[in-house]
Amino acid sequence: MGADNAGRQEAPVRQDADPAAVRALRRTALVVVALNLAYFFVEVGVALAIRSVSLFADSVDFLEDTAVNLLIFIALGWSLRARARAGKAMAGIIVLPALAAVVMAVLKFADPERPDPLSLVVTAGGAIVVNSICAWLLARHRHNVGSMSRAAFLAARNDVYANAAIIALGVVTIFWASGWPDIVLGMFLVLLNFTAAKEVWEVAEEEDLAAKALAGEAIDDD
Template sequence: MDSPAAAGHEPERRLRRAVLWVAGLNLAYFFVEFAVAIAIGSVSLFADSVDFLEDTAINLLIFAALGWTLHRRALAGKAMALIILLPALAAAWQAFAKVASPEPPDPLSLVLTAGGAAVINLVCSLILARFRHHGGSLSAAAFLSARNDVLVNLAIIAMALLTAWFGSGWPDIVLGLIIVILNVGAAKEVWETAEEERLAARALAGEEID
């Protein structure tokens, strides 16, 4: 029979295993999506590929930070909020660069690649769903990012159909800007959760909270 201490550490061990699986899946598909995005010149796919790299970093940091104090985890949560903004910056840069020449990306490549991404992100979100309320801002960051990614992937598929219908690159640019908005919203939620943890750490330390 496991000791009470061992049983207490079991949820943490399960979360560690989960985030390593999620990090590996995200890193593997980053290379796939990034290569396709560059090949077909897609703003939204490029932003989504950077998002896979961001998710890899988030989950590896969760793996490292689980043993940290509440205060340090709050700081890490705020770092994660800033990391979530990276795909937004990438999408904004790509969208700006493509405005002058909005060539449409290949719709079939968009559908196939985004479909694969949706499967990967759905699997990751299901893995992380049961931990979203048990790891503070860090696990919240990972779950929110994976959840938003599924929505983005479905939007890319819909955008591909519009691209095929209109033969224009503008749907791809517009979706890139929507990705910016989604990531800003997720970053805000994670930042607020991390701030709550920071205040909780101060309260535990006996500090006055304004």
């Protein structure tokens, strides 16, 4: 563990973000908020109509991304330590879609009905366009403001992967009249979100260590 911390300190996060980079990220975050919130209503409506676990999990993902980017917009003016705490909070936010997918999957175990393949493909196709735009907008900011920008980029990137998987699921369900592929994909989304949460938490920990170093506090290497 001590070696791991030492490795992290060899490549510390930036202590002071460039004001121009902060302003640019704030503008980008607001655009991403608008895109995600709008498509959330589209996708959640379709997911509930066709009883799709994976599509429901992905719709909650849009809501999660809205919350993450709103938090980014608010917290960018805070101190390094406060940003680290916000990064940890965002790691918690990222797991919410995973928990939602688990709940819906459990409820569907008793009746694994196949969701409509065409609705899956069309809706996920729209989602992948929205998330690709968001990931592209956020990509240039992901190393500028520590866990703040990294959290937003990771969320958008993982959504693109999830949307591609849902499109593949739609094709599979054309030939396989079962709801189990939809349930399995929902569990895949759980894994993606927990992985993103772990990465964001680790970056926030780095910022916390940097804040302690600036304050002259002792750093626990355990």
